[in-house]
Amino acid sequence: MTTQEETLPQQVEFAAEAPVTGKVRLEAAWGSTEGDEDLSVTMSSAPKSDGQIFKQQYKPWNGELNPRWMRNWAILRHHLLGVFKKGHRPWGVPIRLYLLVVFVASLSDVGMTLVSGLIGDSGLHSVWGVSRDNLYAHVLGFFPRNMLYYPVVAALLVGGVISEDRQHGTSALYFSRPITRFDYVGMKFISVAMIQGLLILVTLALYYFAEIATMGRGWAWIIDTFPMFLATVFSALLLIFTYTSIGLSLSSVSKGKFFPGIALLSIILGTKVLAFIVANLFDREILYLLSPYDCLAHVGQAIIGTQPTYDQYSWTWSLASLVAMNGVALYVLSTRVSSMEVTRE
Amino acid sequence: MQDDLIIKTTNLTKSYGPHVALSKLNLSVPKGATGLLGPNGAGKSTFLKTILGLIQTTEGEGTVLGLDIRTKGDEIRSRIGYMPEYDSLNPEMEAIHQVRYSGELLGMNPTIALARAHETLQYVGLGEQRYRNIGSYSTGMKQATKLACALIHDPELIIADEPSNGLDISARDYMIDTLTNTVQSGNRSVLMASHLMDDVERVCDNFILLHKGKLAAQGRIEDLKAFDREIEIHVWGGASRLEDAMAKKGMSVRREGRVMRILHEQEDTTSLILSCAAEVGAQIRRMHEYEASLEDLFLSIMENLGYEVKSSEDLLGTPVQARKVDAPGHMGGGSA
Numbered sequence: 080m081t082t083q084e085e086t087l088p089q090q091v092e093f094a095a096e097a098p099v100t101g102k103v104r105l106e107a108a109w110g111s112t113e114g115d116e117d118l119s120v121t122m123s124s125a126p127k128s129d130g131q132i133f134k135q136q137y138k139p140w141n142g143e144l145n146p147r148w149m150r151n152w153a154i155l156r157h158h159l160l161g162v163f164k165k166g167h168r169p170w171g172v173p174i175r176l177y178l179l180v181v182f183v184a185s186l187s188d189v190g191m192t193l194v195s196g197l198i199g200d201s202g203l204h205s206v207w208g209v210s211r212d213n214l215y216a217h218v219l220g221f222f223p224r225n226m227l228y229y230p231v232v233a234a235l236l237v238g239g240v241i242s243e244d245r246q247h248g249t250s251a252l253y254f255s256r257p258i259t260r261f262d263y264v265g266m267k268f269i270s271v272a273m274i275q276g277l278l279i280l281v282t283l284a285l286y287y288f289a290e291i292a293t294m295g296r297g298w299a300w301i302i303d304t305f306p307m308f309l310a311t312v313f314s315a316l317l318l319i320f321t322y323t324s325i326g327l328s329l330s331s332v333s334k335g336k337f338f339p340g341i342a343l344l345s346i347i348l349g350t351k352v353l354a355f356i357v358a359n360l361f362d363r364e365i366l367y368l369l370s371p372y373d374c375l376a377h378v379g380q381a382i383i384g385t386q387p388t389y390d391q392y393s394w395t396w397s398l399a400s401l402v403a404m405n406g407v408a409l410y411v412l413s414t415r416v417s418s419m420e421v422t423r424e
Numbered sequence: 425m426q427d428d429l430i431i432k433t434t435n436l437t438k439s440y441g442p443h444v445a446l447s448k449l450n451l452s453v454p455k456g457a458t459g460l461l462g463p464n465g466a467g468k469s470t471f472l473k474t475i476l477g478l479i480q481t482t483e484g485e486g487t488v489l490g491l492d493i494r495t496k497g498d499e500i501r502s503r504i505g506y507m508p509e510y511d512s513l514n515p516e517m518e519a520i521h522q523v524r525y526s527g528e529l530l531g532m533n534p535t536i537a538l539a540r541a542h543e544t545l546q547y548v549g550l551g552e553q554r555y556r557n558i559g560s561y562s563t564g565m566k567q568a569t570k571l572a573c574a575l576i577h578d579p580e581l582i583i584a585d586e587p588s589n590g591l592d593i594s595a596r597d598y599m600i601d602t603l604t605n606t607v608q609s610g611n612r613s614v615l616m617a618s619h620l621m622d623d624v625e626r627v628c629d630n631f632i633l634l635h636k637g638k639l640a641a642q643g644r645i646e647d648l649k650a651f652d653r654e655i656e657i658h659v660w661g662g663a664s665r666l667e668d669a670m671a672k673k674g675m676s677v678r679r680e681g682r683v684m685r686i687l688h689e690q691e692d693t694t695s696l697i698l699s700c701a702a703e704v705g706a707q708i709r710r711m712h713e714y715e716a717s718l719e720d721l722f723l724s725i726m727e728n729l730g731y732e733v734k735s736s737e738d739l740l741g742t743p744v745q746a747r748k749v750d751a752p753g754h755m756g757g758g759s760a
Contacts, residue, residue: 141578142533144502144530145532167521169516243514247511248508248510248513249514251508251512252529256501256526257531258529
């Protein structure tokens with residue numbers, strides 16, 4: 080037999096329509112020839128390609144950068160929107176829940192005003208309706224608002240606002256960009272203050288306008304009470320500013336969330352309790368000047384016009400004390416933020 | 425030529441009280457990739473802060489991208505991308521939003537910043553991972569996210585501070601390749617501070633070496649490496665005779681046992697070695713070009729040359745004795 084004669088039947092046997100015989104099966108399984116056959120007949124698959132899963136390609140960008148106000152707006156937006164949605168500053172779920180609880184609780188006088196207006200109960204309205212004392216109490220009442228609501232909210236908010244930048248090194252993200260220290264701290268301050276403002280000022284405004292709407296108050300009543308309302312707004316702004324400045328200064332000296340929060344609560348509630356004990360045991364109110372809450376309450380009583388509960392000194396001393404407290408807090412804040420590093424924290 | 429410089433400083437000095445962090449730095453950094461080298465405390469961080477316009481210089485002046493570092497800090501920071509050495513990411517945020525926010529902090533419109541964040545994360549290899557919280561990322565992914573933050577506005581100059589710090593081999597390779605690609609195909613400039621000489625060699629064409637706040641050396645890496653090129657031979661039989669013969673012919677030889685390194689000064693050094701071996705009857709069983717690593721050169725410069733050398737031309741012109749890079753003390757190496 081010639082080589083040609085051997086090859087031809089083999090090719091026929093391997094053809095698709097060829098019957099499967101014992102010899103073909105043996106050939107397919109063991110390849111028992113010398114290995115010189117033409118393998119082109121068995122090539123069935125397409126040539127392999129390495130393919131390309133990922134091609135790294137640099138894409139240029141030719142857009143224009145917006146000016147300073149847009150950068151500041153970005154910081155403000157980042158912190159504010161974080162309360163409501165993902166993708167911005169991640170406020171924790173407990174913090175967001177607490178903010179909701181405080182917001183709803185702060186609306187208690189609004190709800191009672193609506194109820195008293197609805198059922199026309201004058202007794203209920205005299206307790207819950209808008210008055211000098213109730214406006215004061217909405218912002219500066221100690222229990223529960225300045226014991227359980229506003230200081231705790233301030234503590235939760237300021238806890239991580241600056242300290243987390245120290246902790247995670249995210250300060251480098253700000254200061255390696257055209258963000259000044261003033262803009263950085265200013266926008267963080269405004270963000271925290273605005274969230275507190277949402278709880279205190281917005282609910283105060285709702286309270287005032289709920290009275291107008293449900294009781295059908297006219298211009299005479301509005302003209303009569305609006306100065307009180309404005310004085311309360313001013314007191315609320317003073318409270319928000321003081322809590323925020325003290326809180327942020329504590330946040331700026333720390334690398335964790337816990338210390339600034341606890342320290343703020345200790346300062347607000349601790350000094351209050353200490354001054355209260357001293358006033359009751361020794362009949363000396365002077366220590367109230369060290370308590371941010373009492374200073375705020377004293378100034379608030381003076382400008383809103385309620386009955387003063389601090390008798391031994393003038394409200395101007397409390398105002399001076401507040402100015403001094405805020406001055407010290409802002410000094411610490413500015414010094415600490417100035418020392419924040421870009422290359423190493 | 426002046427237009428090709430991205431950083432130029434003249435007598436740049438920064439003091440903190442009696443401590444001089446930077447002393448009369450005269451630097452000219454061309455476009456492309458430049459390595460910033462120096463041991464701890466050399467002044468690298470101070471130099472970076474100075475060129476970012478974050479701290480006031482005590483004396484001297486400088487420009488970055490043609491902008492005065494004393495008065496145009498904001499504009500400089502708008503046009504460069506800075507990748508910090510240390511963590512600078514919020515672990516509770518998703519990478520896409522972190523990068524978007526870093527763009528917004530530069531003044532980018534939020535929608536544009538988001539689109540660009542997708543592009544840059546894709547570029548650094550995190551396209552599929554961009555919606556994951558950064559806290560769940562590996563070190564390599566965090567480094568890549570930091571690079572994406574730096575690249576979001578397509579800066580002319582990227583300052584990468586220890587970009588491969590803490591990375592495993594594959595992540596490190598990827599980071600280095602990405603930086604190289606950014607320079608080569610993106611036509612951007614990179615100033616890369618690193619302790620890892622291999623990385624600097626792979627990415628950079630130029631280098632700056634700082635030591636104790638002073639400029640120790642600057643120039644092209646290629647030139648720097650050229651000055652210490654040697655031929656390494658493994659000799660069997662008659663090694664001492666061969667060493668003597670080569671020394672007589674004026675060749676610079678370092679020897680440890682049967683291994684010798686001969687400075688490759690002339691074109692015919694190889695044939696001279698072979699002829700010497702033939703003369704003295706020594707066998708050369710292995711012969712190859714020995715290229716000192718940048719790390720060797722770094723140590724050599726630090727130990728032997730001090731910081732008086734200002735450019736690679738100066739290095740090339742230094743005496744042979746000073747180039748004993750890694751020879752043991754008994755061989756005449758070490759401090760020259």
